[in-house]
Amino acid sequence: MSDQNELKLFTGNAHPELAQKVAERLGIELGRLTVSRFSDGEIRVKIEESIRGCDVFILQPTCAPVNESLMELLVLQDAFKRASAHRVVPVIPYYGYARQDKKLKPREPITAKLIADLIMTAGADRIFALDLHAGQIQGFFNAPVDHLHAAPLLARYYVESGLKASETVVVSPDVGGVERATIFSEYLGSGLAIIAKRRPAPNQCEVTEFIGDVNHKTAILVDDLIDTGGSALQAAGLLAERGASRILACCTHPVLSGDALRKLDASPLEEIVVTDTIPIPQQKRIPKLKILSVAPILADAIRRIHCHQSVSTLFETNSQ
Ligand code: R5P
Numbered sequence: 001m002s003d004q005n006e007l008k009l010f011t012g013n014a015h016p017e018l019a020q021k022v023a024e025r026l027g028i029e030l031g032r033l034t035v036s037r038f039s040d041g042e043i044r045v046k047i048e049e050s051i052r053g054c055d056v057f058i059l060q061p062t063c064a065p066v067n068e069s070l071m072e073l074l075v076l077q078d079a080f081k082r083a084s085a086h087r088v089v090p091v092i093p094y095y096g097y098a099r100q101d102k103k104l105k106p107r108e109p110i111t112a113k114l115i116a117d118l119i120m121t122a123g124a125d126r127i128f129a130l131d132l133h134a135g136q137i138q139g140f141f142n143a144p145v146d147h148l149h150a151a152p153l154l155a156r157y158y159v160e161s162g163l164k165a166s167e168t169v170v171v172s173p174d175v176g177g178v179e180r181a182t183i184f185s186e187y188l189g190s191g192l193a194i195i196a197k198r199r200p201a202p203n204q205c206e207v208t209e210f211i212g213d214v215n216h217k218t219a220i221l222v223d224d225l226i227d228t229g230g231s232a233l234q235a236a237g238l239l240a241e242r243g244a245s246r247i248l249a250c251c252t253h254p255v256l257s258g259d260a261l262r263k264l265d266a267s268p269l270e271e272i273v274v275t276d277t278i279p280i281p282q283q284k285r286i287p288k289l290k291i292l293s294v295a296p297i298l299a300d301a302i303r304r305i306h307c308h309q310s311v312s313t314l315f316e317t318n319s320q
Helices: 016-026 066-082 111-121 135-140 151-160 175-188 230-241 260-265 295-306
Strands: 007-011 033-037 043-047 055-059 087-092 127-130 145-148 168-172 191-198 206-211 218-226 246-254 271-275 289-292
Touching: 007 016, 007 295, 016 055, 016 295, 033 066, 043 066, 055 066, 055 295, 066 087, 066 111, 087 295, 111 135, 127 295, 135 145, 145 295, 151 175, 151 218, 151 246, 151 271, 151 289, 168 175, 175 191, 175 218, 191 230, 206 230, 218 230, 230 246, 230 260
Parallel strands: 007 055, 055 087, 087 127, 127 145, 168 191, 168 218, 218 246, 246 271, 271 289
Antiparallel strands: 033 043, 191 206
């Protein structure tokens, strides 16, 4: 590691459990700070140790409560910048507001760009993110973005569980996810199927087309996130109708808002594999939910970024 600029890892209130795992993996203590609220709800940050000249990584997914998590990240960045950190690097395992990444209708915002602007203004020197909703979001930041994927971790889980590639079809639940599903099917050496869907209203979806053959096959739905569960439910219903023998699903970000898990629990989905980019409270951990940790990927990448080493090898291996 660079001996000039000490590596320090801090976290806000969004996902301290993941930050702790990453710190352990790095062999360091989490940095000491207090993130609390003033009586009117404003965020108060106090860094409890000197970080002058340090390489500061702030791990904070911008997950629910989304606006609180985001604002904490911004205030933290400002505090570290003003305390003379050498570099401030937000580590954003889940980047919220990302699905509004273009104007689909007149008079709509592009929040993925707005949030990127806020993060830049708050003093980010570079960004480290995992499975952004769309790769192009990297271009919304005026700084280098290290963008890693959970696909190798998820795919390895299926390989190790003994899934046979010739009997498996990876399914993209929408056209926007075809590239992701293609890469996933290449990891597994399996077939590919594609569902086309439309959204008649926000958070609602309808299947319109299906390309592929899942009859007597194990179908694995691959998505970047599951939110209301609507896409996964519609897709699972269709795959059952098309004769899939087993229907599995995986995603990187378990947003799982509202009663998504209750609906998924009652669906034909046999297993849902997710990662821990977003905390999942104990009461939501239903038996068919399998959680894999991204802490090793995050720790490896943080170490490499700190040492000015390439992170591209992690795309292939995500070494444990
Ligand atoms: C869509 O573009 C995303 O990749 C997900 O498929 C979608 O956001 C999942 O949302 P929900 O679970 O609410 O259908």
